[in-house]
Amino acid sequence: LVIDYGQRHRREVDAAVRVCGERIPFRILACPQLRDVLGRGCLTTDAPVPLGHYQDTTMRETVVPNRNMIFLSIAVGHAIACGGTAVAYAAHAGDHAIYPDCTEPFVRTLNAAITAGNWPPTPQIRAPFLEWTKADIVRLGAELAVPFEETWTCYQGAEVHCGACGSCMERREAFAGAGVPDPTQYA
Ligand SMILES: [Zn+2]
DSSP states (O other), X not given: OEEEOOOSXXXXXXXXXXXXXXXXXXXXXXXXXXXXXXXXXXXXXXXXXXXXXXXXXXXXXTOOTTHHHHHHHHHHHHHHHTTOSEEEOOOOTTSTTTOGGGSHHHHHHHHHHHHHXXXXXXXXXXXXXXXXXXXXXXXXXXXXXXXXXXXXXXXXXXXXXXXXXXXXXXXXXXXXXXXXXXXXXXX
């Protein structure tokens, strides 16, 4: 399920579609008006994206209020509608300090709410990377032959990755830390 929420980095929608390709069935949910009601930080307004490593104050600029819970809720509804048993959520370690919704208590509590709020059997959110670093994930991705060159990380919506925003910095460090060649073209 690919969600277009009017994000500045719409490139990630195209990237998701390319990664799915012919092999993985996908649906695109277009709700760009979410930008109008969730617009606050730099991902859903025209405010500049902070450059450099994430710090508490700059990271908060990149938070879209309650985004992950909204998206996961939609995804769970979609899973129920099509008979799915699980929703995959790729939150990972490293986000924890700033993003409360990338933690085990959030996932556990949300699963309890899904169980309480729906008839069984209910799908559950699976978040296998909660304790993994991005370098761990790159290592696994290399083993699985993930087409990294098709993936998108940058918070800016330019033609190529900027290489300088917090998200790009983490991407570069993840490849370096994993010892995997980084095929990304950076500005
Ligand atoms: Zn960037």
